[in-house]
Amino acid sequence: MCKASWHERAAAKVADTASKIPPHWRLTPNDLQRARETKDLTGPFIESFLSSEEISITRLASDALVSKIASRSLTSLEVATAYCKTAAIAHQINNCLHEIFFDKALERAAELDAYLENHGTTLGPLHGLPVSLKDQFHVKGIDTTMGYVGWINTYQGISSSDKIHKTESQVVTDLLSQGAILYCKTSLPQTLMYGETINNIIGQTLNPLNQRLSCGGSSGGEAALQALHGSSVGLGTDIGGSVRIPAAFCGTYSLKPTPKRLPYGNIADTNPGQRSYPATVGVMGTSLAALKLVAKGLLDTEPWLRDPDVVPIPWRTDIETETLARADEKGRAIPDARPLKIGILYNDGYMTPHPPITRGLHIVSRALESAGHKVVPWDPPSHKAAADIHLAFLVSDGGHDVHKQLALSGEALIEPLRNVFEFKDPISAIEIQDLSIAGRNACAAYYDYWNSRSADDGQDVDAFVMPVAPHAAVIPGCYLYTGYTEVVNLLDYSACVVPVTRADKEVDVLDEGFQPLNEMDKKNWELYDKEKYDGAPVGLQIVCRKWEEEKIWAVGKIVDAVLREYERREGSIA
Template sequence: MRLQATPWEVRAAAKRASTLEKIPPEWRLTPAQLAEAANQRDLTGPFIQKFLSAEDVAIVTKDSVEIVKDIKAKKLSALQVTTAFCKTAAVAHQINNCLHEIFFDQALARARELDAYYADKGETMGPLHGLPVSLKDQFHVKGVDTTMGYVGWIGSNLGIKDPSQAHQVESQITTELLSLGAVLFCKTSLPQTLLFGETKNNIIGQTMNPHNQNLSCGGSSGGEGALMALRGSTLGLGTDIGGSVRIPAAFNGIFSLKPTPERLSYRDAANTNPGQNTYRSTVGFLSTSLGGLVLALRSVLSTRPWERDPAVVPIPFRQTTFDEYRARAGSDGKAKPSERPLKLGVFWTDRTVGPHPPILRGLREVVDAVRHAGHKVVDWEPPLHATARRIHFAFLMADGADDVQSHLALSGEPLVPEIAGDFQPRAPLPLLEYQKLTLEGLEYEAAYSDYWNSTAADDGQIVDAVIMPVAPHAAVIPGQYHHVHYTEAINLLNYSAAVIPVTKADKSLDAFDSSYQPLNPVDKLNWESYDPELYHGAPVGVQLVARKFEEEKILAIADIVTAALTTYRKK
């Protein structure tokens, strides 16, 4: 039943216009500049910097750790930093359509308060003092909309049960970030329903990839990935239930961390089908640097979120674990003679859909780099990821699309075409079938764990982590995302995963292999969608996967692998 008499198209258009009106006039681009951007393949780096001052560029090209250090050392003020990122985000949105919510005035006022606090107290408010942090549009900020891509929630907060509390509720992790000194300044775009590997909804349309506007920025935390590719943020909050912080990171050439669910608080955040908690969505981070991920996790866990959210496990940041793993290699990523080298599995293919040439080249580069650094690499052939995907997808769809349909009904908006087939109303999954699938999931987890443990049989050393593709392609051609098994299987296992950027698709290096024999119809679709010219310049990242609640471990290993890649490229 519609609750609004105004047509959804009118409401969406008004929302788009009001968002643009929140950009200060001096930061607005001219029609000629917008036309230039529309015809530009790569919006990153030199292109977006044309619209910024030299001071802006000097600030936004720094990463999170350096920014908070410079503020603490009084080399920069919170106001300087916030102004630079607000301006860059404003430009990014105008040329890339990546924001749902703009609250720059609120952010600038917050920055002034932080500067005054530092001047008065002689100390910073916390480890994130003055750092602008962007938020995927699932997290509530007082006084700001949360639409989660639904027209029916414009003017309110998705997930708020009592309409009188609209704009009054704050997500727990939002409160935690503010207590740490962060400056919140914008909320980023995401796909309708969240359950889509691209970023498209009926409010703002589609967000494309800033590195190559022929391609998608990924999803569902796609706006975060796009904003960071344009340096409109160095640290952001996302969520992941099927790859949603890993896919945008890989597609946009940045870093991300998908923790095990219940490591961070989801309390009072919007979500799709929140009653499905057998395989929970998890809060994660995206950043322009690995150091930003470490800073974010350490800082948020220092607030002891489990004391306010009983769903969070009481595990503080384990610095000792991080240090012990990081100590197994030098700053150059090379294994230390006095320490046991890392043993890494490499997952070349899930045996259902083979990776495109740029992904295979990226995997080979990572493998060559870690071997050159003196670490062990073994092939990884676990239980079929297709089994995990089948089970996991059944849980995502278990409510028969009731939750999605209820939100659509608020405005009468339709499903976007790409996902219309998946979210038509149908009977929910029967309880006994739900329970049967739960047992199948547990059996799969046990089989995967047994395989992992078996890797110690040859040399007495168990695999520390696994190098995997994030998707069988680089940043994908819109409408050609046919296969999510590489990420979704990791959600069923509830493993910890970090994404690191590796390279970019290169038409001169990544030729189409006409001799490839597809394994099945989906593999054929994926393979035939590869066009070296179209994909040229698309970022390529890999995910590094550890087991449950091993976030500190995987961050340390990611740091070693990233250092090894840097060293290898210098040789």
């Protein structure tokens, strides 16, 4: 009875969400069948359901959208309608949305157009910008399930709460105050703690660029929607790689700030009492400009006045400007100025990246050097050891919070997480203290290493580049190691993901003489299939020290410009 009950509740939720798609935007059974049979749903496929005007609007970057709305070249209603329709089609072919509230978005857009007409100015820097949200953010009048069946039509599983559909995350309030339009919430994995996107409500979200692969997680629906241009910018969260993994897998951009830089108040979470290594709100988008636009827009509201956890640091334009001044518009180092000094980590000593990732790292290295910047090897303390400390905190409650949420409906834990969240006793306060000391020591060792890299030339390393994962967008069920992302969470560093290239079966062949570092490395290497991975996006993360969001964004912009110029000059990135 219990099993049937949760299946029925999940099915009813899926049907309710689908019913919110306007009839004239619904696809035919033949269209849906074609989608199932098509490898790449992006570009020509999804655009076949859109008008030329809608394609033009949804191809614009976020900053261009707000500029055109402010100049009245486009109306908020035109933009919102184009994005709602594209998101509706994206969901039907890619299963990437948990919540749809297009009616509220269109009503809001009309109000913003009236505001601009009556006041002659915009409401704020995000005026008319559609922003999608991972399904952790509370929006008034809308469900937040976070992938749990037991949370449907409740407040975080509490069916008697007076907060049901009446709670708003602070970051949502701040987005609205700056003129944003909210229109949908995107899919995520049950528990949030998985590098793919699957739950018992909507099933699995795959990679729209290659449906044989995963879109990543936990903010997977966000990246999938953006790859389909159903969103130009959105918010996710990151506690172990959750805005970086999907962006890298789907060929988009993301910014992971240091925790407590952006407000996390009233955001649903797994094991929310674990505050030693908290999650952070991250920004994901189809352009680097989108990341700054939203991050700065949120900081301009002075969120630290309403959220006691937020550090009182506004967006520091001087740091951004100073960093950008070290390169020209094509990313080339400026003569007589200090070039960037960038570390490159090819292998963390535990898991060897697949050939497409290694090639991507070499591309970045060559492109930076050809642009006049300094590139140095990066061989820091063990990432595996740091990641193990971080994971120990994430599961320190013995899975009690996860199993409490599962028990609300009787739903099963998704298969990939059954070992990770096996129900057991929480660790003791003494163990927590020991782990805290180990984490502090790991951070200190990394800082010492970073500082030592200035010994050769007296110049500090500005940032380092490394894989997001040891593979491109992974084959579903084959994600074995999150050490490349979790180490950044343990260190609290700032990180930015930029797309670099695509896997190429003709170029990215296995090294027959490869010697695995360990059994897990051997298993990961054996999972590489050049045919399945062909065409998969290769994104890499750029990492700065903590509280350096402005700098990492600026470094990301320079690196991205260098890569695009390198591609133009060489004919292709290979």
